[in-house]
Amino acid sequence: MSIQVWTWILVGITFTLYIGIAIRSRAGSTKEFYVAGGGVSPLANGLATAADWMSAASFISMAGLISFNGYDGSVYLMGWTGGYVLLALLLAPYLRKFGKFTVPDFIGDRYYSNVARSVAVFCALLVSFTYVAGQMRGVGLVFSRFLEVDINTGVIIGMIIVLFYAVLGGMKGITYTQVAQYCVLIFAFMVPAIFISIQMTGNPIPQLGFGGADENGVYLLDKLDGLHRELGFAEYTSGSKTTLDVFLITAALMFGTAGLPHVIVRFFTVKKVSDARKSAGWALLLIAILYTTAPAISLFSRTNLIETVSNEKYEKLPEWFSNWEKTGLIKFDDKNKDGRVQYVADVSKNELIVDKDIMVLANPEIAGLPNWVIALVAAGALAAALSTAAGLLLVISASVSHDFIKKMVNPNITEKGELVAARLSAVVAVVLLVILVFIHQILSLPQ
Amino acid sequence: MESENRKKYWKKNLKYLAILLSIWFLVSFGFGILLVDELNSIRFAGFKLGFWFAQQGAIYVFVILIFVYIRLMNKLDKKFGCNN
Numbered sequence: 001m002s003i004q005v006w007t008w009i010l011v012g013i014t015f016t017l018y019i020g021i022a023i024r025s026r027a028g029s030t031k032e033f034y035v036a037g038g039g040v041s042p043l044a045n046g047l048a049t050a051a052d053w054m055s056a057a058s059f060i061s062m063a064g065l066i067s068f069n070g071y072d073g074s075v076y077l078m079g080w081t082g083g084y085v086l087l088a089l090l091l092a093p094y095l096r097k098f099g100k101f102t103v104p105d106f107i108g109d110r111y112y113s114n115v116a117r118s119v120a121v122f123c124a125l126l127v128s129f130t131y132v133a134g135q136m137r138g139v140g141l142v143f144s145r146f147l148e149v150d151i152n153t154g155v156i157i158g159m160i161i162v163l164f165y166a167v168l169g170g171m172k173g174i175t176y177t178q179v180a181q182y183c184v185l186i187f188a189f190m191v192p193a194i195f196i197s198i199q200m201t202g203n204p205i206p207q208l209g210f211g212g213a214d215e216n217g218v219y220l221l222d223k224l225d226g227l228h229r230e231l232g233f234a235e236y237t238s239g240s241k242t243t244l245d246v247f248l249i250t251a252a253l254m255f256g257t258a259g260l261p262h263v264i265v266r267f268f269t270v271k272k273v274s275d276a277r278k279s280a281g282w283a284l285l286l287i288a289i290l291y292t293t294a295p296a297i298s299l300f301s302r303t304n305l306i307e308t309v310s311n312e313k314y315e316k317l318p319e320w321f322s323n324w325e326k327t328g329l330i331k332f333d334d335k336n337k338d339g340r341v342q343y344v345a346d347v348s349k350n351e352l353i354v355d356k357d358i359m360v361l362a363n364p365e366i367a368g369l370p371n372w373v374i375a376l377v378a379a380g381a382l383a384a385a386l387s388t389a390a391g392l393l394l395v396i397s398a399s400v401s402h403d404f405i406k407k408m409v410n411p412n413i414t415e416k417g418e419l420v421a422a423r424l425s426a427v428v429a430v431v432l433l434v435i436l437v438f439i440h441q442i443l444s445l446p447q
Numbered sequence: 448m449e450s451e452n453r454k455k456y457w458k459k460n461l462k463y464l465a466i467l468l469s470i471w472f473l474v475s476f477g478f479g480i481l482l483v484d485e486l487n488s489i490r491f492a493g494f495k496l497g498f499w500f501a502q503q504g505a506i507y508v509f510v511i512l513i514f515v516y517i518r519l520m521n522k523l524d525k526k527f528g529c530n531n
Contacts, residue, residue: 066502071483074501078475081506085471088513089464093520207503211492219493237487237498247480274521281513288510295502 006375007146014184014379015161018386021180022165022173030418033170034101034398040175040269046282048178049266051185051387053084053283054290055131056138059185059384064359066298067305070228071239073298075246079253081284081291086258088280092267096276101268102395103261104403114408121403124261128392128399131262132433133440135392138385140437145327145361146378155437162386163430166393167423171269174390181383186289188380192364192373193293196300199367210296224303231310232345236302262391265398301363308366309341309352317341320365329355393426400425456527463519467512474500474508 027033040048058080066073098106103124108117136155143154165173193206201212201220213219224236234240241249267276309317314334324330331353332341343352361381364374401422406413413421478486479501486497494503 071498071501074479074498077502078479078505081509082471082475085509085512089467089516208492210503211494211499213493221493221495221498237495243480243483247476250475250480274517274524277517277520281510281517284513285510288506291506292503 001371003371003374004147006372007378010372010375010379011147011382014180014383017180018161018165018177021176022169025169025172025176027168027170027172027419030101030402030415030422032172033419033422034394034402035265035268036170036172036175038269039271040279042270042275042278043282044175044179045266045270045275045279046286047182048175048269049263049279049283050286051178051182051383052266052391053260053263053388054185054287054384055388056135056381056385058290058294059189060138060141060360060381061357063294063297063301063363064356066295067302067359068354068356069239070234070236072241072246073239073295075249075253077291077295079250080257081287082250083254083257084280084284084287086254087260087263088277088284091258091264092276092280093273095264096267096270097273099268101265102398102403103264104399105407108403108407117403117407121399124395124399124403127261128395129429129433129436132389132392132396133436135385135389136433136437139382139389141357142361142378142381142385145324145329145358146375152438156434158382158386158389159430159434162389162393163426166390166397167426170422171265171394174387174394175269177390178387181387182286184383185380185387186286188376188383189290189293191376192367192369193297193300195369195373196304196363196367197296200300200303206293206296206300210299220299220303224299224306227303227306227310231306231343234345236299261395262388265395266391297360297363301359301366304363304366305354305359306343310343312341314339314341318366318368320362323365324358324362327358329358393429396429397422397426400429452527456523456529459523460520463516463523467516470508471512475505479505 027036029037031037062073062076065076095103095106098110100106100109104117104120107120108114136158139158140151140154143149143157144151147154149157165177169177190206194204197206197209197212198204200214201209202215203209203212209220211219211221214223221237225238228234228236239246267279270276270279309321314332321330325332333351334340335349335351336342341352342349344350361377364377401418401424405421406418478497483497483501486500487495489496491499
């Protein structure tokens with residue numbers, strides 16, 4: 001079966017699963033809509049938090065970024081997981097203890113100020129909108145490359161699915177879809193990683209294959225450092241950023257991560273403070289599985305890419321190369337007209353530009369893995385993007401209906417009215433997002 | 448909880464946080480960034496040690512830190528008889 005058929009099948013199955021879960025766990029009260037009723041088990045919340053937190057950036061982009069930046073890419077690994085430690089130790093238990101529905105709730109009540117509350121609402125909306133837009137680019141990318149659907153249509157399909165289960169199920173619905181999405185995304189991330197680790201090092205555990213050697217007994221990291229030197233790139237294990245840059249970027253990523261509104265609200269869904277701590281532990285353990293595998297994928301895919309394309313005749317390149325060329329995410333320009341790909345650091349001689357975002361998606365193809373594995377990665381990327389988008393959409397909707405309408409505009413609103421407001425604001429948010437995506441597309445058309 | 452106990456509980460809590468966050472800083476900013484070049488002269492398997500901390504080790508330690516924190520706090524809660 002072709003990649004496209006496999007992808008339709010796997011995307012079809014997983015989307016049906018998400019919708020099925022949403023229909024089973026409809027929210028009937030505001031408490032269910034905002035915090036899933038407040039009785040989610042620590043393990044389920046850990047699974048959901050991991051899916052919520054790991055976005056299209058973690059799944060699709062991160063390994064590619066590290067692949068191209070080597071040691072410098074460590075800022076994402078340490079920054080994002082290190083920030084999570086701050087969140088788990090300094091924020092989650094205390095916010096749970098306070099026991100409200102949203103972050104603006106905490107800020108508004110703690111500082112006895114509706115101005116502070118408004119600022120928090122504004123920040124939550126700003127962060128969430130920007131962040132959802134990024135998820136939607138991920139969804140569009142997967143749809144256009146693997147299903148040959150127009151990128152805008154892809155974005156709209158994705159948004160409708162998210163809207164459907166966020167509006168219907170609220171936090172209760174997205175909690176259990178996120179549990180399913182974690183399982184899909186981690187399976188999809190690990191299967192190709194294990195295959196490739198065996199192929200390249202004979203070790204099935206990517207974290208160990210990372211430090212493993214090829215069939216000639218040369219350690220992969222040493223080999224890639226050598227390839228980089230040959231082509232004029234900075235050594236993979238040393239990078240080219242200054243220590244100060246790496247330090248400060250890592251710190252910025254940490255503090256940013258600790259404040260993600262859609263992750264913080266997940267800790268309101270458990271029964272007690274000790275459960276909040278426990279679910280934070282589960283979540284980081286589950287996140288670490290992907291985060292320690294990603295840099296191994298970066299090494300494998302970088303080595304594979306260079307060995308496949310460097311100095312190879314253009315017409316002899318494998319099929320994936322031309323497939324990605326069609327999307328414009330790989331560009332080849334034969335500057336010296338020798339019909340071969342010169343991939344070097346020197347910009348005036350370099351003939352190949354590879355978009356960093358495609359490495360995880362292209363990796364199984366580059367390694368020649370079976371079509372179902374490639375399709376699985378597409379389904380996993382969608383799971384990562386949709387789970388984060390749903391979490392963010394809920395922040396948007398709660399900010400409007402709870403923090404803005406109920407707390408500031410109309411405190412006498414009925415429970416039923418608030419629930420309708422919550423659902424309506426999710427719908428409005430999605431319509432706004434789709435319009436934004438279209439405006440962006442129209443503005444960037446000439447490129 | 449009485450205010451005396453509450454103070455003790457909070458003090459203990461802060462002490463745990465200080466220790467755990469020092470380790471957090473040491474493995475990431477310390478081993479993974481500031482001391483990375485020095486540690487890179489030490490090798491195990493195919494890894495340079497500093498590079499390993501930056502891309503693997505720090506994350507493993509982070510996970511352990513949170514589970515140690517859970518254990519310590521649960522014990523503390525029990526000792527002071529507070530379940531929430």
